[in-house]
Amino acid sequence: MRQTILKLLSEQDTYISGQELSERLGVSRTAIWKHISALKEKGYEIESIPNKGYRLLNTPNRLIPEEILRNLKTTTLGKKIVFFEEIDSTNTQAKESALDYPEGTIFLAEAQTKGRGRLGRSWSSIPGKGIWCSVLLKPSLDPTFAGQFPLLTAVAIAETFHNLGVDAKIKWPNDLLVDGKKICGILTEMGAELDRINYLVIGFGINVKHKLEDFPKEIRTIATSLEMVLKKEVDRVQLLCDILLKLEKYYFQLLKEGFEPIRKLWKEYTCTLGHEVKISRFNELPLFGKALDLNPDGSLLFELPDGQIINVHSGEIGL
Numbered sequence: 001m002r003q004t005i006l007k008l009l010s011e012q013d014t015y016i017s018g019q020e021l022s023e024r025l026g027v028s029r030t031a032i033w034k035h036i037s038a039l040k041e042k043g044y045e046i047e048s049i050p051n052k053g054y055r056l057l058n059t060p061n062r063l064i065p066e067e068i069l070r071n072l073k074t075t076t077l078g079k080k081i082v083f084f085e086e087i088d089s090t091n092t093q094a095k096e097s098a099l100d101y102p103e104g105t106i107f108l109a110e111a112q113t114k115g116r117g118r119l120g121r122s123w124s125s126i127p128g129k130g131i132w133c134s135v136l137l138k139p140s141l142d143p144t145f146a147g148q149f150p151l152l153t154a155v156a157i158a159e160t161f162h163n164l165g166v167d168a169k170i171k172w173p174n175d176l177l178v179d180g181k182k183i184c185g186i187l188t189e190m191g192a193e194l195d196r197i198n199y200l201v202i203g204f205g206i207n208v209k210h211k212l213e214d215f216p217k218e219i220r221t222i223a224t225s226l227e228m229v230l231k232k233e234v235d236r237v238q239l240l241c242d243i244l245l246k247l248e249k250y251y252f253q254l255l256k257e258g259f260e261p262i263r264k265l266w267k268e269y270t271c272t273l274g275h276e277v278k279i280s281r282f283n284e285l286p287l288f289g290k291a292l293d294l295n296p297d298g299s300l301l302f303e304l305p306d307g308q309i310i311n312v313h314s315g316e317i318g319l
C-alpha cells in the first residue's frame, strides 16, 4: 500500500488529492494520511496542502526498502527485502533464516556490528557509508558449483562499476580493487547436503561514501571508496538496484548456459592472471608461483616454481 502511494506520488509533479488516493487504493482518507505520515517519518518530504492534496518534494538519501523497491527493475532479486538499521551481520541473518525466505530475498543493513569477511576476518561496516547486503539464492545445483557464484557476483559488480566510470579489477577469487585498493569484498556461504545446495548466501560489502578517515587506521592504505575514486556523489539506492539487475541477469544466464560466458567476462576484468603471486591460505603454508588461468569450476590454475601445475581452490593473493 505504502509502496503504491509512493509510486503514485512520484509519477506526478503536481498535487494528488487525498480523495483521489483513497479512491484509487480503496481505503479511507485517514488511512492515506497515516501512510503519508509514516513516509514522512522515514525521511520523505511530502507537502500537504488543504484542498489540493499531497506532493512529493524529496526522497530520503537512505538505503531503505521503499526507495529500493521504487527503483528496482529485477523480477526476483530484491523483491523481498529484510532491512535492519543495525545488525551483527547480514550474512549471519540470511543464513539463520534462509529456509523461511524465498530465493532472491536480500538482507540489508545500514550498519553491521560484526560484519564478516573471508578467511575469518572482520569487515568494517559503518552506518550510512556503504552497501552491506546479502542475497539469498536457492539454485538446484550440486555443491561443487558453489564456487562459481562469488566469481559471478564479482563480474556483476565490476561491470556496474565500469558503467559508472570506475576501472575496477577483480583479484582472484572475488576482491574488487581500484588502483590496487579494495573497494568491495564478497563473502559466499552455503547450506548444503552432499549432492545438493539448499541455499547460498552471497554477501557483498561496497565502500561507497567513505572518506579516508572513515576507514579503520589499519586499512587506510589498502582501502578506497567509490566517492573517493569518482570525486562526486554516488547514489547508493541506484547503485544497489543496478547491481541486483546485473546479478540477476548473470545468475539466470549461469543456470541456462553454464559458467563459460561468466568465466570469459571474469578473465576480462581480472588483474591476477599472468602474474607471479603469493597465495595465503587458511591454516596452510603460503604458495608462491604464477597464476595461469581460471578453471571452469572457479579454482585457479597455478604453476609452482618447480614447474608443477596445481589447482588452488581458496586463499588470498598477495598477503
Ligand code: BTN
Binding pocket: 088, 089, 090, 091, 092, 112, 114, 115, 116, 117, 118, 119, 121, 123, 125, 131, 132, 133, 134, 175, 184, 185, 186, 187, 203, 204, 205, 206
Ligand atoms: C571480504 O572481502 O573478506 C568479504 C567481505 C564481505 C562483507 C559483506 S558486507 C555484507 C555481508 N555481511 C557480512 O557480514 N559480510 C558480507
